[in-house]
Amino acid sequence: MKDDKYKDVLLKYGKETVSVKLDKEMCNVLYPEDLPGVYDPQKEVIDSIENPIGSPSLKDMAKGKRDVVILASDITRPSPSNIMVPPIVDELNKAGIPDESIKVVFGLGYHRKQTEEEKKKLVGEDILKRVRCIDHDINDCVYVGTTKRGTPVEVFREVYDADFVIATGNLELHYKAGYSGGYKALLPGVCSKNTIEKNHILMFSNGAMPGKIDGNPMREDIEEGGKLAGVDFIVNAVLNSHKEIVKVVAGDPVRAHREGAKYIDKMYKRVISEKADIVIASCGGYPKDINLYQAQKGLDNAAYSVKDGGTIILVAECIEGLGEKLFSDWMVNASCPDEPLKWIKEEFRLGAHKAAVICEVLKRAEIYLVSSLDRDFTEKIFFKYAKTVQDALDEALKKHEDGAKILVIPYANSTLPYVE
Known part of the structure; x- marks a missing residue:
């Protein structure tokens, strides 16, 4: 029985x-309360960049720019760069920016360098051939200012020299910074060891916890540093537990990020x-x-x-x-x-x-x-x-x-x- x-x-x-x-x-x-994956992930990306949150369209913002950097996650993250980056490059082309004026910079943070095969896996063979794709160099960074919490913001030179920066990534809960995504692609993504360490010290401060933005010193420091360095536009994917895209948010680095965080909360914040x-x-x-x-x-x-x-x-x-x-x-x-x-x-x-x-x-x-x-x-x-x-x-x-x-x-x- x-x-x-x-x-x-x-x-x-x-x-x-x-x-x-x-x-x-x-x-x-x-369990997480998964939302369903979208039927056409690439169309979701295109719709998001044509209808951004809190900013003009990517095509309008990028017109006249000469050196565009797309920040992308490294191999340790589940960000679907192979789905997000191609439509972004196509949109930049429509704005009159040729492939040779675009580069993808993989944010390594404090992680190891990547192989060419890993780069191909991240963005796809076509993008790897069309535009320059490079790893961030933690030892070649330029100082741009200091946050009110004392973090010296030192950014990879190739990003510093760009006149337009697009940050991509996936949005998820972060155990101390509240959420990933948004300005986090820049800080710590493409910063110096000194910058990363100074920001990470804040994880032992009150308010540094998952799912919290306001009053979270680590997240607030990341966003202040990101503004000092300059990120013009973000494209962030929200994934369910099966790694399917349920939503892509694009536009202003703060307003679009907050909209994406609402989808994370629906799925992964669970009341007991x-x-x-x-x-x-x-x-x-x-x-x-x-x-x-x-x-x-x-x-x-x-x-x-x-x-x-x-x-x-x-x-x-x-x-x-x-x-x-x-x-x-x-x-x-x-x-x-x-x-x-x-x-x-x-x-x-x-x-x-x-x-x-x-x-x-x-x-x-x-x-x-x-x-x-x-x-x-x-x-x-x-x-x-x-x-x-x-x-x-x-x-x-x-x-x-x-x-x-x-x-x-x-x-x-x-x-x-x-x-x-």
Whole structure:
């Protein structure tokens, strides 16, 4: 006879799935509320640039320009540049700007340089042949001013020299800057290491959190820096959890961005009635859980839904281990979670900042890590070890009283729970 008291919930883990059996009365499963993908994505891009938000049309704005830069995301981001960039180039041609006056600059932030094959994958072979496509150079930047929060804005020379800048990208929740997209393609996208570090320090300030713009010091600093450097027009895609385009917004870097953020909120901001005693969070599988550095995003979102002193079960394969060298060094060499928090205040270092963010959560909650990492290593970096999600849940239930509330977040990297 079927037991109706329990249900099995499937969670993505690497390229596979794992299951956990849950008491129906004790648990709630929180999924994104996906909007459908548009029928014709390229037409959606064309419509957006012909009917921009808060600005004249791209064709009218670009007339007479001699050196146009299109900012595009690098290979680590899911931005559909291959769909967005060709119509933008075509529209610039209609404004009288030839291909040789247009260049695509990939914003690397602090990431590695890309191969030609990766560039082709991002924008397509036709664009790669038609216009110059280059990586941003973190060591060749020009100072344009300082924000009121003290961030010196140093921008890649090729962007600085342009007389018209279009920023593209995908809009999604960002664990500290509120949202991606908008001016973020410029800062940190095509800035110096000095600029990126100074801006990223603000992630430890009050108000730096996902889904928040007003009163978010990190986002406000990005937008002030973007205005100093100059972005004339944006084209941002909103994607559902299947990476389908549901909306493209274009036009003014602030007004169009805010309109796009409304679609993100509809899909990924999810109301819960109360915080849970136990939160089971899957990052959403590969590549979101390829290493702990990426899986941190899911942990951070899960932290908004757990009670102080509660338990988070992070489901992340981490087939490539911790992922980033400095992050790994800080996690491995710390003797307790307090140390990375102390070190980051003494000297902010990119990469290592995520060790401090994880340790902030470790101070609030007990965290099980269900991964490919062995027990000794898992415990060395301050997580509790469990071979399976079910093992972790069974152990967590021993700690919490009868009737413990359990929340499951199958796509934690992109789902933000909040209590109204």
